[in-house]
Amino acid sequence: MRIALAGEALIDFVGHGDLAFQGHVGGSPLNAAVACARLGQPTGYLTQLATDLLGDRILSHLEENGVDARFVTRADEPTTLAFVERTPTTNRYVFYRRGCADSRWAPSPLPTLPPEVAFLHFGSISLLQEPAASAIERLVEASAGQRVVVLDPNVRAGLITEPSAYRARFARWLASTDLLKLSDEDLAFLAPGRTAADAAATWLGSGPRVVVVTEGAAGATLYAAGRPPLRVAAPRVNVSDTIGAGDTFTAGLSVGLLERGVARLDALAHLGDQEWGAILRFAAAAAALDCTRPGCDPPRRGEVAAFLGGT
DSSP: OOEEEEOOOEEEEEESSTTOEEEEEEOHHHHHHHHHHHTTOOEEEEOEEESSHHHHHHHHHHHHTTOBOTTOEEESSOOEEEEEEEOSSOEEEEEEOTTOTGGGOOOSSOOOOOTTOOEEEEOGGGGSSTTHHHHHHHHHHHHBTTBEEEEOOOOOGGGOSOHHHHHHHHHHHHTTOSEEEEEHHHHHHHSTTOOHHHHHHHHHTSSOSEEEEEOGGGOEEEEETTSOOEEEOOOOOOOSOOTTHHHHHHHHHHHHHHHTTOOSHHHHHTOOHHHHHHHHHHHHHHHHHHHTSSSSOOOOHHHHHHHHHTO
8 A cells, every 4th residue: 555545435426417316436535545546556545434335335436446445444324425516617516424424433543554655645524524534633643754645625615614713724734734735716715815826835834845736627736845836737628527537636646756756755845847747747637537537437547648648
């Protein structure tokens, strides 16, 4: 296991008409875990699944995609459900999550990650409910300085009842974060009225060594101290939907870094623009391929290689 991810595990019901929904296994960090595994890196996931039929389906999905589930626990609480309505510009979500199994993840003691784990990902709605939120925070704090910690907040503003309190917690998470990836929608919520460059400059002084901001079809920009912003374009594809594209992009960053020998914090700081450009293009290609398919369906490593070879 080279990449570990912790977070929610749910079923996304994607709208295909008036009250017509198709179920897909989902959850932002879980989607990223599947993407990391499909892109060729040994990957593990930490969560708690229900013992119901939906929990069984989620576990099967992880195992079928080669994700190490040794740290997955089971409980009698129900599975979290999300209903997704696609619009021309974004996706609208409704969540049913109170008292569900993944939000009750709080193993004692916390699992000890294998020493070969180089990256730990966290974020999304798993940080909005206790006791899972505090358990994940403790796991991240225990990994700080030992492995590359990646935060993708994946903000769901409709679930956040106290924005100022959430932003204060976000500031605490940054102290343990090495690579911050967020979307332009996340940016608008976390730093309202500020430019990406201005917000990134502040965050780079609070913990992260690198900040990457994605802007959908407009591409992505990397910010790091002591260097100008580095921007890459998004590949042009026929979009089916954008569910999971950001999660796949995040996975592509970690996989791309590992493929270039970055498994330690000091190596992260010494990458040049040429290497970062290649990593960003790899992540953008993986995300673009996900957009050509319904639901979150990340590509395999060979698909990304073939796509990049033809672009």
